[in-house]
Amino acid sequence: MSDLRELYQEVILDHSRRPRNTGTLSGARRAAGDNPLCGDRLTVYVAVDGDTVRDVRFEGAGCAISTASASLMTEAVRGCSLGDTEAIFDRFHTAITSETDAPLDIDALGKLAVLTGVRQYPMRVKCASLAWHTLRAALHGATAPVTTE
Amino acid sequence: MAFDVEKIRADFPILSREVRGRPLVYLDSAATSQKPRVVIDAIAHYYEHTNANVHRGVHLLSVEATQAFEGARAKVQRHIGASSTKEVVFCRGTTEAINLVSQAFLRPRLATGDEIVVSHLEHHSNIVPWQIVAAQTGAVIRVARIDERGEIDLDYFTSLLGPRTKLVAVSHIANSLGTINPIEEIIALARAHGAHVVVDGAQAVPHQRVDVAKLDVDFYAFSGHKMYGPTGIGVLYGKRELLEAAEPYQGGGDMIRSVSFESTTYNELPYKLEAGTPDIAGAIGLGAAIDYLEALDWPAVQAHEDLLVEVATKRLSDVPGLRLIGTAQRKIGVVSFVMEGVHPHDVGTIVDQEGVAVRTGHHCAQPVMQHFGVPATTRASFGLYNTLGEIDRLIDALDAVRRIFAL
Numbered sequence: 001m002s003d004l005r006e007l008y009q010e011v012i013l014d015h016s017r018r019p020r021n022t023g024t025l026s027g028a029r030r031a032a033g034d035n036p037l038c039g040d041r042l043t044v045y046v047a048v049d050g051d052t053v054r055d056v057r058f059e060g061a062g063c064a065i066s067t068a069s070a071s072l073m074t075e076a077v078r079g080c081s082l083g084d085t086e087a088i089f090d091r092f093h094t095a096i097t098s099e100t101d102a103p104l105d106i107d108a109l110g111k112l113a114v115l116t117g118v119r120q121y122p123m124r125v126k127c128a129s130l131a132w133h134t135l136r137a138a139l140h141g142a143t144a145p146v147t148t149e
Numbered sequence: 150m151a152f153d154v155e156k157i158r159a160d161f162p163i164l165s166r167e168v169r170g171r172p173l174v175y176l177d178s179a180a181t182s183q184k185p186r187v188v189i190d191a192i193a194h195y196y197e198h199t200n201a202n203v204h205r206g207v208h209l210l211s212v213e214a215t216q217a218f219e220g221a222r223a224k225v226q227r228h229i230g231a232s233s234t235k236e237v238v239f240c241r242g243t244t245e246a247i248n249l250v251s252q253a254f255l256r257p258r259l260a261t262g263d264e265i266v267v268s269h270l271e272h273h274s275n276i277v278p279w280q281i282v283a284a285q286t287g288a289v290i291r292v293a294r295i296d297e298r299g300e301i302d303l304d305y306f307t308s309l310l311g312p313r314t315k316l317v318a319v320s321h322i323a324n325s326l327g328t329i330n331p332i333e334e335i336i337a338l339a340r341a342h343g344a345h346v347v348v349d350g351a352q353a354v355p356h357q358r359v360d361v362a363k364l365d366v367d368f369y370a371f372s373g374h375k376m377y378g379p380t381g382i383g384v385l386y387g388k389r390e391l392l393e394a395a396e397p398y399q400g401g402g403d404m405i406r407s408v409s410f411e412s413t414t415y416n417e418l419p420y421k422l423e424a425g426t427p428d429i430a431g432a433i434g435l436g437a438a439i440d441y442l443e444a445l446d447w448p449a450v451q452a453h454e455d456l457l458v459e460v461a462t463k464r465l466s467d468v469p470g471l472r473l474i475g476t477a478q479r480k481i482g483v484v485s486f487v488m489e490g491v492h493p494h495d496v497g498t499i500v501d502q503e504g505v506a507v508r509t510g511h512h513c514a515q516p517v518m519q520h521f522g523v524p525a526t527t528r529a530s531f532g533l534y535n536t537l538g539e540i541d542r543l544i545d546a547l548d549a550v551r552r553i554f555a556l
Contacts, residue, residue, distance in 0.1 A: 004502045008495075008553050017490075038494045039511050039524030061524060063492035064554075121498055 006117035007124075008064065011072075016064035021057045021074035028055070033134030033146035035126055040066045044134040051081050056135065063127050069115055070131035076112055082139065088112075089132055095119075096128050152449030158534050160185040160441070171504030174539045179324055179483055179530030180508050181374045182355055184438075188378055191437035195430045203429055204403060204420070218429050221436030222419075228439045229369070230360035231386055235418040238392065239427050242383035243351040244274040246370035247318070249385055249422060250347050251278040253398040254368075255316055261287030264313040266344070268293040268301050269520055270323040270330070273513045275349045279318055288315070295520060299326040299475035307338055314344040321353035325514040325528065326475025327458070327483025336366055345391070351375050355532065356454060356481045358447055361386050373431060377532075378438035382431030385422075392418050399424040450533050457531045458484060461540050468547055470556055474526045485512075485526040488547070491554050493525040499553060500527075500546035507543070 024030075025045035034041045042060025046053060056078055058070045076092075077085045095104055095116050106113045118128045126148035134146045158164050161183045166173050175183060195217065201210035203218045219234070226234045240246050255265075265279045269292055276290075283290050291314075293306040301319070310317075317339040322329050332348055339346045350371040353359055361369050368391070373382040387395070397404055397415055401424035406414045415421045461484045465471055470489035488496055497509035508528045511518045518524060529543055550556075 004499060004553065007498070013554065037510055038492070039515075039518065040492075040494075041524075063494040065495070124494070124498060127494065 007121065009114050009117070011111070011114045012064060012068040015068035015071040019058075019067050019071035021055075021071065021078070022059055023057050024059060025055055025057050028057075029138045029141065031134050031138035031146060033130050033137070033148075035062070035066070035130050035148040037123075037126065037148065038063060040127065040130060042066070042070055042131060042134060044070070044131060044138050046135060046138045048082070048139070051083075053077050053080050053082065053085055058131060058134075062130070065115070065118060065124055065127040066130050069128045072112055072115065073131050073135060076110070077135070085135075085139070089136060092132060093129060096125055152446055152453050154453065154534065154536050158536075160187070161534055162186055162189070164534060168504040168506070169502055171542075174505040174542045176529040176531065176535065176539065176543060177506045177508050178355070178532035178535075179327075179352060179375070179528065181380065182377045182532050183534065184379065184434075185377055185441050187441050188434045188437045192379060192430045192434045195433050200430075202426055214429055217433050217436075218427070221432040221439075224436040224439045225384055228443065229354075229384075229386055230362040232362060233389060236386055236389050236392065238385040238387065238419045238422045239432055240383050240385055240423075241381060241428070242372040242374070243349055243370045244278075244383075246368075246383055246385035247274055247347065247349065248278045249395075249398045250368050250370070250387070251282040253422065254387075254391060254395040255345075256282050256285060257396055259283075259286035259288045259315060262313060263288040263315045264291050264309075264311070265289070266291045266293060266306070266309050266314055266317045266339075268306070268319045268330070269295045269516055270299065270301065270326065270328060271318070271320055271514065271516070272324050272349065272351070273515070275318050275320060275347075276516070279316075289313075292516075293319075295517075298477050299323065299328045299517070299521075300477045301328075301330055301335075303331065303334065303338075306335065310338060310342040310344065312342070314339070314342050316345045316347065318347045318349070320349040320351075321359070322350075322356070322481055323475070323514070323517070324352050324483070325512040325517045325526070326477065326485050327352075327480040327530075328475060328477035329479040329481055332366070333364065336364060340365070352482065357451065367391055373435040373438065376435075376438055377441060378435035379428075379431045381428045382435050384435075389418065392422065395422065397424070398422050401425045403427075445533070454482060454531055454533060457535055457537070457540065458482065460537055461529060461531075461543070464540055464544050465547075468544065469551070471547070474521050474523065482532075483528060483530045485528045487523050487526050488550065488556075490556055491550055493527040495554070496527045496547070496550050499550045500543065503542065503546035503549055505539075505543055505546045 028045040028047040040062030047055040201214040203215040347368040355376040369386040374380040404424040474485040493509035
């Protein structure tokens with residue numbers, strides 16, 4: 001059960017039960033993402049001022065991991081520059097897709113480190129990454145919905 | 150011949166393995182069943198002793214391979230009550246069998262405005278092939294609705310039938326919910342309107358004896374791997390005159406009698422519909438699975454499987470916050486459910502940690518999920534090797550879910 005506790009930490013359960021920054025942003029960039037395997041769907045809205053992510057919100061339904069990841073993502077990138085947002089995405093994505101015994105830069109990941117437990121569960125990596133790919137699609141103005149498949 | 154589940158379990162090597170430090174509890178047989186030793190051995194024996202291509206060589210191995218392959222076809226024919234081996238077409242599985250009917254049989258017969266009736270319970274493999282052929286021909290899909298228990302509304306189904314109905318496609322047993330559909334009545338109703346009927350039997354053949362002649366069904370499709378046989382092999386049963394009337398499905402070797410650049414003539418049934426080298430080992434493995442199934446005491450098997458569903462339904466109903474999805478009066482092999490406050494994927498990951506394998510997701514039946522207003526369910530499905538003790542393990546694992554999510 002030690003691995004599972006690592007996956008379902010209190011922070012994750014808290015963010016999945018009470019996700020932060022949910023809802024829509026009118027006039028903002030947006031993108032939809034879905035994980036056909038489990039039926040998770042979400043829409044990410046991101047308001048950009050110049051080079052800064054002024055606000056980011058999401059709505060949708062998913063498992064604890066995808067909901068918590070979306071919630072933590074909004075907290076992590078709000079107020080960041082576009083370049084920093086991209087760097088956070090890269091750091092996070094590299095971490096959750098790394099080998100289970102690869103070292104992690106916990107300090108650099110900050111609060112997002114709680115999600116790295118998904119490394120142990122290859123089928124769940126998509127749950128953790130869905131919101132992030134969708135955010136990126138919104139920032140890059142992608143028109144096709146993001147899908148994990 | 151009493152039913153001894155421990156004796157059955159000893160026939161399935163994989164059931165003795167551990168998962169995450171616990172004895173495996175395999176509750177995903179509706180996705181694919183485990184394989185008894187005799188099936189594994191038959192496949193290994195074929196590759197070690199017989200391997201050659203079929204219907205071609207004059208050498209001994211080819212003769213033996215052909216005999217074993219055609220022997221497997223004869224076993225299928227007897228097992229399902231087909232009148233001839235010409236009515237048994239080998240294919241990759243249920244999905245390919247249904248695609249074959251839609252393209253080789255139905256497509257040339259469809260005109261704009263013709264209707265295909267499917268039920269709301271169907272697996273995507275019994276929906277999408279019909280959507281494809283409808284788009285190709287201008288035909289229309291009509292959907293027979295289901296009620297809150299997950300049963301087909303027969304009155305509504307009847308109201309859909311008319312002079313434009315060319316084909317009815319329905320599952321024998323619904324993969325997502327386990328509902329046993331009244332296919333005898335559905336076949337009779339369709340027949341009265343002159344429509345052909347395709348039955349997706351993938352979930353039925355592992356759980357009961359099927360007699361296609363008695364059913365008087367036009368086409369019956371199933372997969373080897375859900376009936377304790379290997380993946381990669383499946384069967385399309387079709388009435389001979391209908392298969393004769395079908396166009397070739399794919400072109401290639403084995404399906405022809407003669408080929409020239411001026412004209413090509415096709416082989417007789419069933420080879421006309423079996424282009425290319427078939428899954429020879431798969432067919433032989435399926436034959437071994439059929440031998441295995443036929444040696445069982447079927448009333449005892451069914452009583453055992455009915456008990457599993459009955460006990461699982463009762464035990465799950467007692468779990469706080471759990472809602473059963475699909476409560477048909479006649480069910481087999483499947484219990485599907487959702488837990489309030491926990492997504493099925495989280496349920497699946499946590500129970501897996503306890504060594505319990507269940508399926509979570511939409512079960513390739515998204516319209517069923519939409520009907521019940523859920524994105525996904527957790528599905529426990531049973532094979533003849535499952536035990537009441539394994540249901541205890543499932544319930545214990547769900548307790549772990551409730552602990553972690555503090556429910």
